[in-house]
Amino acid sequence: MDIIAYMQERRREIDRNLDRLLPPETQHPATIHRAMRYSIFAGGKRLRPILALAAGECLGGRRDTLLDLGSAIEMIHTYSLIHDDLPALDNDDFRRGVPTCHRVFGEAMAILAGDSLMTRCYQLLVDLPGLSDSVRLSIIREVAAATGTIDGMIGGQVVDLESEGKDVDRTLLDYIHRSKTGALLTVCTRCGGLAAGAAAPELAALTEYGRNVGLAFQIVDDILDVTETSENLGKTAGKDEQVRKATYPALYGLDASRKRAGELVERAIGEIGRFGERAEPLRALARFIMDRST
């Protein structure tokens, strides 16, 4: 299948949905809504919502439910990027090729825009269409856990920040990757499955797929930071090494990192064999994550 065309089409749909689900720029107080929209529409591959859609659709889930779920997750992902980019954290001036939220709206508004996107995410999850109350609560539970301090996104970010400039061993690096980016990527496929009524073994397969793809994604991210230009990445390349960040290439070298990412992608594809034809997008997405150059 043509994964690039598939992703482009899904991305357009997701962007339309995000536009529908965010307050308009004219809505009072306008500044915060402009800041939220600025960061949401500043580019991005929409990998997380696409994973949620692909996972849910391979079990026959409803498109509108999955679009809202994916959009809500994209909001929480964008909140984390806005806060991570702040001067007190990673101090990044560019993201996805354009100035970061605090560079355009100031630090105060960027902090509040991040807060708002997280809040908006939960507002949307409460009213996901076409689901039972029990499934809605399960999804909120999963999203909150995956973005929290214990084995979740914030926990990973804390350990990542605290590890800068220090020697990081394999166990710690795995913790950072698994928590900081892996947990939310896994939530995409798990909640896509939950929203489509997945049975336990199906959910387990989607979880393992998400875990393996999530770790592969992060390893490739680390590799690209070394091998690509800032122009291509849309953010400052080589930054990991500059701040002595814990990365796969720093610990294992580029070749071993590529090999490991390839193995993880193959394992992810193996996990979803049971879904047959309908999982073709998930397979193609796993390969895309390996072969991407941005």
Next chain:
Amino acid sequence: MDIIAYMQERRREIDRNLDRLLPPETQHPATIHRAMRYSIFAGGKRLRPILALAAGECLGGRRDTLLDLGSAIEMIHTYSLIHDDLPALDNDDFRRGVPTCHRVFGEAMAILAGDSLMTRCYQLLVDLPGLSDSVRLSIIREVAAATGTIDGMIGGQVVDLESEGKDVDRTLLDYIHRSKTGALLTVCTRCGGLAAGAAAPELAALTEYGRNVGLAFQIVDDILDVTETSENLGKTAGKDEQVRKATYPALYGLDASRKRAGELVERAIGEIGRFGERAEPLRALARFIMDRST
């Protein structure tokens, strides 16, 4: 009734519950959990959880449910204080008499501690004991709306920040107070009612009580900023005038502000006449809010 003794007893219970519901300081990654606990246990009257308890108990709600609800709301309140105190926002060094979170843990950890407390709040609301899934979702919906950008806490904070040093009229001041602090205070009594199975007219009464008490609380807060010392308040007094913040005393003078707060408190008490004896704590709390000196 002895409202001071009532509040002290409730406060002890709430603090024990908060301790139970927050990850221990030894939990990896420890820094973020220390920062979360530092701000939660840095003092505070626990007015919001006490309002939720008093509202729910006057309808026979379960103590454990209401304690968890109140604790979750206190976490989201504390997140907002941590972020508001940051250098990019109100730049406050002291809160409740002790150094603010970013003064102790640095800005990065303070931003993440705020994010974590909001996230933890939703984790707790999902699993509130003794409620139906539908009521749990209603409570999450209310909390998210009250803390969001449209007529909610973040919206109020944005307008407040943008109004500094400008002439603010009555309409705008009302918007700031209603959104920035009023919405979350109203949620306490409303969700206390929802958790206790309130019927529509009971919920309406608790909502009006919350609205009036919430506005009175903010007016008294503005008055105390003018009349009390920093030592007594535990934060920098006179700051509102210094940054030309929109306040009731600035717009109406102290006497008219006191009168208005008194009227609102009486109206709040009038709203809950229907509840009889069991609403005595709510009545005493309304009077306490008027007469407090910190």
